[in-house]
Amino acid sequence: MFSTASIRSRAALLLLPLLLLAFPADASQPLPWQLGMQPAATPVKEFIGSFHNMLLVIITLITIFVLALLLYTIVRFRASANPTPSKTTHNTMLEIAWTLVPVLILVVIAVPSFRLIYFADKAPNADFTLKVTGHQWYWSYEYPDHGEFQFDSYMVADADLKPGQTRLLEVDNRTVVPVGSTVRVVIAGVDVIHSWFVPALGVQKYAMPGRLNEIWFRVDKPGVYYGQCNQICGVNHAFMPIAVEAVDQPTFERWAAEAKRRFADSGLPPLSVAEVMALEAPRVALNQAK
């Protein structure tokens, strides 16, 4: 027979994962009436954000300048104010200027653009590799540096959503990574072309059949980062979301150890960080009691 206290603590233990699900630590996903991009969680996304802001300033200045020229021309050279128009067809200085100035603007844009392309391309000193495979219509993940385990990640269907889970974005098995680690992601597809796209991580890469693509990320703060397949890949294209959960290193190691055990046999139920922490709770409590 269980004592009341032990039943109560057992009930609390069972509720723990639900509580964690109900209050996502820091989820990154599209919000109603959101303006701009999702907040950056990686250095690459930081770079993308500042590059975007720079382009926004340039494009705004150009648009205002062209609009002002148009308005000036419309008013100053209208038929009533300018009855006999000039017959001038060439102005060498002006033509050189309107060729050179756009070239210079493009050079100003090209420099940070190329820097960003090379920065996002490869991580020379990655801490570990994550292999992502796109299927019709789900993702599978492999952790070759943590015991070669692999698992599938399916969207949680509407009927199975728990409180706090986001419709069309939550998955049964999240992709768990440690905060502060540089993750090399290699991506392939097995049937058609998919695309692994997680906006807050600044990651978007095609999953091509017969080809390995590479990208990297380093998540700087814990949280859940949602993404979706963004290459039209068939009828369930909209239903193969991505959920990357960044946790601290010890939690990640516990999760990886449990995942290695769990996914050694196929066909086992999904695994979440909250669940691993709940599994750990009695052991932690036992250690503290000693």
Ligand SMILES: [Cu+2]
């Ligand atoms: Cu797809």
